[in-house]
Amino acid sequence: MNNLLQIDGSKGEGGGQILRTSLTMSIVSGTPIQISNIRSKRSKPGLKQQHLTCVQAAQAISHAKVTGAELNSQQITFEPKKIKAGKYHFKINTAGSTTLVMQTVVPALIMTKEESTLHFEGGTHNAWAPSFDFIKQAYLPMLKKMGVDITVKIARYGFYPQGGGQWSMIIKPTSSMQRLEVLDRGKLLTKEAIVSCSKIPEHVPEREIKVLKQHIDWSEEAFKSQWVEALGGGNIISLHLLYENCSEVIDSLGKRGLASHRVAMNAVKSLNQYLASTAPISEHLADQLLLPMVIGNGGVFRTVTPSLHTTTNREIIELFTKKHFQFNEIEKNLWEISL
16 A cells, blocks of 8 residues: 555645546556545545445456445545546446546546547536536647547436437547647637527527527527426526637536526626636636646647636645646736646
8 A cells, every 4th residue: 555646635735536537647647646534524424335436447447456335435446557548438327427537537548549439428517517518628739739539419408407408529539739838719600509408398498599689689599498308397597708819618507406597697697707807717727637748749829817626626636747837827817727
């Protein structure tokens, strides 16, 4: 046990991100680890189904030796071997986030320089996790800038609490990763508001779009609604902003008991917060770019004041590498992160 890098899961944000980032960095660096106090700052600590699937997915792509990988466990050891590209199927039997499972394994699979096909089942549009839309429209375009070609396709949405979403991803071979540089947004190219619904009353998307139109000064054509395939009822508003140098997706998830007016106003509030800053990279995307930057050839981007998730991610990554991120405040609510 003495040769295992010790990771304290109670540090920083104290949630599942420490687990996921530790697994990714363990695989790409070949470092055996022991993670203790897993999700100790959450009301229900330990590995839940979603986190257990992350461990199992990381194990599958690296043929790792693992102990402690069971529901509610607060300590695991993980000893990876060689990363192997291929075809993988990862299933969460709850509505847990499949996008977080994806973000655990993709940075490692990029390094194989071979094609991989991934199939996911579970939650696709969750609270407290990037949606499928965010991955497709915001996260993957940044990887594209770094020379990583990934395509995704969704077959069925997975809303809470039913889950059951299905989507797939193809990771094309990457010969070499490029340095990321995003210092400004550039010109706004397109903007749209999409309300996605399944098995709910028709008046819900109509009311949400009405409220959005009252508070967002976009053209009539920018507002759209769509009915999607899903096992159960669900509703999400996604605001897409495509700029020359970056893209942003702002999600507002509907849920039982939450008025459609409030769902729409949550989206409006988040949009106004993003537009109030000149930063090209949003708070949530900033924390997701650190891993591909350290695995690739570094880079620099500007973002809003770093969140606890971002600073925690930085601390975990730097445990595994001699590389160190620079966080510099340019002005109020505008920071530059570089490696």
